[in-house]
Amino acid sequence: MLSAIRVNRMGSTGTKIVKMNVTELIEMLNKALADEWLAYYQYWVGSKIVKGPMRPDVQKELIEHANDELKHADMLAERIIQLGGQPLLSPDEIKKASACGYAAPSDPHVLKILKQNIQGERCAIAIYHQILEKVKLGNDPITFHMIRKILEDEVEHEEDLESLAEDIALIK
Numbered sequence: 645m646l647s648a649i650r651v652n653r654m655g656s657t658g659t660k661i662v663k664m665n666v667t668e669l670i671e672m673l674n675k676a677l678a679d680e681w682l683a684y685y686q687y688w689v690g691s692k693i694v695k696g697p698m699r700p701d702v703q704k705e706l707i708e709h710a711n712d713e714l715k716h717a718d719m720l721a722e723r724i725i726q727l728g729g730q731p732l733l734s735p736d737e738i739k740k741a742s743a744c745g746y747a748a749p750s751d752p753h754v755l756k757i758l759k760q761n762i763q764g765e766r767c768a769i770a771i772y773h774q775i776l777e778k779v780k781l782g783n784d785p786i787t788f789h790m791i792r793k794i795l796e797d798e799v800e801h802e803e804d805l806e807s808l809a810e811d812i813a814l815i816k
């Protein structure tokens with residue numbers, strides 16, 4: 645079994661400086677990892693099928709965000725492993741653990757896709773804000789700074805998409 649052979653990379657001093665329940669922390673990070681994977685796929689597949697005004701600009705932004713979400717997933721997985729945990733191993737687990745869920749871009753219109761992704765960003769901002777409330781700076785500075793950085797990206801994502809949608813709505 646995969647879980648049995650996974651090498652625990654957590655250093656003992658690295659564990660000691662975490663002043664919170666590490667199991668709960670890992671679970672929280674895995675839920676965020678699940679959201680990032682679904683966000684990645686939603687952006688990625690959306691960039692393939694999107695249609696309508698300013699399509700190239702929208703595609704470029706969607707691909708950029710997809711890559712950012714994948715980078716977030718990578719950061720979360722690395723931290724989970726550092727903490728002695730295991731990143732989620734299957735799409736079934738990802739679907740179950742996700743808090744923000746997945747909005748299939750069944751309508752390819754630029755504004756519909758942007759709207760769905762804006763909703764996703766709003767959910768991500770709320771979740772990361774909640775995590776920051778729990779992972780205080782003094783409890784685990786490494787996770788704190790990582791989540792703060794991800795939150796900063798999500799705030800930027802929301803604004804990018806909102807202004808794109810605003811510009812498209814102004815086209816007559």
Ligand code: FE
Pocket residue numbers: 680683712713716768794798
């Ligand atoms: Fe993200």
Ligand code: FE
Pocket residue numbers: 683709712713765768797798801
């Ligand atoms: Fe995002």
Ligand code: MG
Pocket residue numbers: 705708709800801804
């Ligand atoms: Mg952007």
